[in-house]
Amino acid sequence: MPEEAAQATAGGRRGASGLRALLPSWSPRLGIGLVIVLGIALFGIFGPMFVTDPNAIDNMGMTKPSGDHWLGTTQTGQDVFAQLAHGTRGSLQIGLLVGILATLLSAFFGIIGGYLGGYVDEGFSLFSNVMLVIPGLPLVIVIAGFVPVEDRGWWTIAIVLAVTGWAASARVLRAQTLSLRNRDYVAAARVAGERPWRIVSVEILPNLLPLLASQFVFAIIAAILSEAGLSFLGLGASGSHTLGTMLYYAQNGWALQNEAWWWFVPPGLVIALFGCGLSLINFSIDEIINPKLRMPKTQKADKAPVAPPAPVELKEGAADVPPATDTASVTRRDAVLTVRGLNVVYQTDNPVHAVKDVTISLGRGEILGLAGESGCGKTTLAYAINRLHRPPAEVSSGTVTFHDKSGQDIDLLALDREDLRRFRWAKLSMVFQGAMNSLNPVISIREQLEDVLTTHKPEMNSAQRKARCEEVLRLVGVDPKRLDSFPHELSGGMRQRVMIAMAMLLDPQVMIMDEPTTALDVVVQRGILREIIRLRDELGFAVIFITHDLPLLLELSDRIAVMRAGEIIEYAPAGEIYERPQHPYTRQLLDSFPSLTGERGAFVRTGESSARSRGEQNEPNAQVDEGAPR
Numbered sequence: 001m002p003e004e005a006a007q008a009t010a011g012g013r014r015g016a017s018g019l020r021a022l023l024p025s026w027s028p029r030l031g032i033g034l035v036i037v038l039g040i041a042l043f044g045i046f047g048p049m050f051v052t053d054p055n056a057i058d059n060m061g062m063t064k065p066s067g068d069h070w071l072g073t074t075q076t077g078q079d080v081f082a083q084l085a086h087g088t089r090g091s092l093q094i095g096l097l098v099g100i101l102a103t104l105l106s107a108f109f110g111i112i113g114g115y116l117g118g119y120v121d122e123g124f125s126l127f128s129n130v131m132l133v134i135p136g137l138p139l140v141i142v143i144a145g146f147v148p149v150e151d152r153g154w155w156t157i158a159i160v161l162a163v164t165g166w167a168a169s170a171r172v173l174r175a176q177t178l179s180l181r182n183r184d185y186v187a188a189a190r191v192a193g194e195r196p197w198r199i200v201s202v203e204i205l206p207n208l209l210p211l212l213a214s215q216f217v218f219a220i221i222a223a224i225l226s227e228a229g230l231s232f233l234g235l236g237a238s239g240s241h242t243l244g245t246m247l248y249y250a251q252n253g254w255a256l257q258n259e260a261w262w263w264f265v266p267p268g269l270v271i272a273l274f275g276c277g278l279s280l281i282n283f284s285i286d287e288i289i290n291p292k293l294r295m296p297k298t299q300k301a302d303k304a305p306v307a308p309p310a311p312v313e314l315k316e317g318a319a320d321v322p323p324a325t326d327t328a329s330v331t332r333r334d335a336v337l338t339v340r341g342l343n344v345v346y347q348t349d350n351p352v353h354a355v356k357d358v359t360i361s362l363g364r365g366e367i368l369g370l371a372g373e374s375g376c377g378k379t380t381l382a383y384a385i386n387r388l389h390r391p392p393a394e395v396s397s398g399t400v401t402f403h404d405k406s407g408q409d410i411d412l413l414a415l416d417r418e419d420l421r422r423f424r425w426a427k428l429s430m431v432f433q434g435a436m437n438s439l440n441p442v443i444s445i446r447e448q449l450e451d452v453l454t455t456h457k458p459e460m461n462s463a464q465r466k467a468r469c470e471e472v473l474r475l476v477g478v479d480p481k482r483l484d485s486f487p488h489e490l491s492g493g494m495r496q497r498v499m500i501a502m503a504m505l506l507d508p509q510v511m512i513m514d515e516p517t518t519a520l521d522v523v524v525q526r527g528i529l530r531e532i533i534r535l536r537d538e539l540g541f542a543v544i545f546i547t548h549d550l551p552l553l554l555e556l557s558d559r560i561a562v563m564r565a566g567e568i569i570e571y572a573p574a575g576e577i578y579e580r581p582q583h584p585y586t587r588q589l590l591d592s593f594p595s596l597t598g599e600r601g602a603f604v605r606t607g608e609s610s611a612r613s614r615g616e617q618n619e620p621n622a623q624v625d626e627g628a629p630r
């Protein structure tokens with residue numbers, strides 16, 4: 001995954017510890033891969049020094065393995081073990097040379113082209129594409145066949161394989177370079193006047209090293225296999241010993257028909273084992289490119305979960321306050337969602353107990369604010385409610401029940417995959433953190449919205465879909481004419497509104513909004529928040545609104561749950577939290593927002609909090625965001 005490769009290793013200038021991050025972490029897979037590859041490599045390097053002449057004729061031939069000939073002899077009486085040692089060396093030479101040449105060629109055409117752009121990129125790209133569409137094996141056969149037999153040494157074969165094998169890697173590297181060249185640190189280096197070669201070698205290349213290493217390994221595997229294929233067809237290196245030529249002679253000598261397994265099995269096995277070893281190493285390199293692939297090393301149940309990082313120090317009296325309970329909410333008869341005793345643990349080397357025994361309930365049409373410092377577990381809780389958490393996150397206990405308006409209770413943690421797919425978005429939708437970047441940049445807003453309808457409501461025809469998309473855009477204050485726009489043609493605020501519109505498309509009963517306005521300026525943020533309250537009032541869905549901005553929640557929410565180190569420590573109506581915060585941490589959170597008048601909370605948007613619960617009138621559509629129809 002190239003984009004993640006860059007993110008995983010991003011940061012142009014690296015120290016020794018940065019370079020260490022480019023090395024694969026130790027795993028049994030890597031260990032087994034290294035043992036196999038090193039074993040075969042040592043056999044190839046040193047084996048020929050200790051064996052007899054592979055061409056020497058020793059006996060009448062086709063003798064079975066014995067003390068004199070560990071792997072028997074060929075039809076013409078040559079020692080198979082000696083041939084295997086020399087053949088392994090020959091194949092390794094070819095694999096290594098092809099690996100180096102193909103990687104250099106792909107790096108040159110991919111990285112240089114991608115970085116320079118313009119005509120150079122177009123030319124290089126065209127050339128790579130042409131090389132890519134020419135069918136590889138026939139071209140190799142033609143080129144190899146064209147070279148006279150006496151000139152067809154192992155290095156000729158290697159060059160032929162390298163020339164025909166670099167193009168696909170070049171395309172991957174080009175795409176990755178195009179992405180990297182727009183990163184801030186590359187732009188900064190450019191502005192600082194660094195020369196292109198330096199930017200490429202210092203800023204871009206280190207980020208591509210894991211990818212290059214992976215391509216190098218893959219090129220070696222492919223080369224050894226292709227050489228074997230060419231040799232098998234009689235187009236391999238002449239006068240050289242490779243595993244491929246061994247197979248060729250075994251086939252010509254009727255080894256299979258004569259049941260001389262010792263002739264063809266060993267070279268085949270070495271090829272298979274070497275490919276297997278390199279693939280195992282490649283897996284470990286993939287883990288550097290994409291850290292998400294790393295397997296948690298400790299899945300052991302006996303290892304006790306560890307708490308999240310220590311939260312902010314509390315002032316005196318913190319210990320006196322009992323944890324918040326949920327008695328008021330669980331007895332509500334109009335609940336739409338009930339979470340009871342939910343625990344979520346990230347099963348990593350040092351397990352993180354990110355959500356601890358959380359019990360909350362969400363009333364129909366209610367806006368529940370979830371507040372807390374960064375890292376306290378808000379997002380993990382939201383994901384677990386919607387079953388969007390992925391390993392290493394695990395729900396270790398607890399229940400999440402959705403009370404459908406039809407009267408049915410749905411146990412979300414028990415839904416099977418298909419039911420979950422149908423449930424999500426239709427009944428409970430989500431606006432993700434950084435949602436405005438969640439839109440696909442190459443697909444129009446219309447297609448992205450219609451996709452949701454096509455998936456969940458296949459019975460709708462295109463006119464109905466269009467009408468619904470226009471309707472939701474209008475609801476969130478974006479001109480329906482924008483349907484044919486692409487995301488880059490919209491402002492951040494408009495994109496955020498589009499995401500909210502998308503979450504509303506199927507009329508869900510609950511929307512979870514994870515910091516949906518954090519990246520926006522306060523004016524746009526304010527406009528969107530007003531829209532959310534207005535829409536909630538009009539349409540009656542419930543909202544779990546997640547943010548670390550407690551004053552904002554006071555303004556928006558009916559009730560607020562304050563989270564700290566994975567626990568809900570206070571859970572009360574917004575007004576109560578504002579007037580009479582019980583927990584010292586909540587008081588500390590409120591106090592941490594500066595006052596403009598000397599009174600705590602004056603900075604808070606007083607008078608507008610929890611419009612619904614206080615029965616105040618909202619200013620309909622008073623927002624001034626650029627997304628509003630004028």
Ligand SMILES: Nc1ncnc2c1ncn2[C@@H]1O[C@H](COP(=O)(O)OP(=O)(O)OP(=O)(O)O)[C@@H](O)[C@H]1O
Binds near residue numbers: 377378392
């Ligand atoms: N993939 C993961 N592996 C291990 N620990 C994780 C992983 N993702 C999150 N955590 C840990 O879980 C805890 C809760 O993280 P979470 O993202 O839920 O916090 P948050 O309150 O949403 O923070 P923010 O407001 O900054 O988004 C943190 O201690 C975090 O380090």
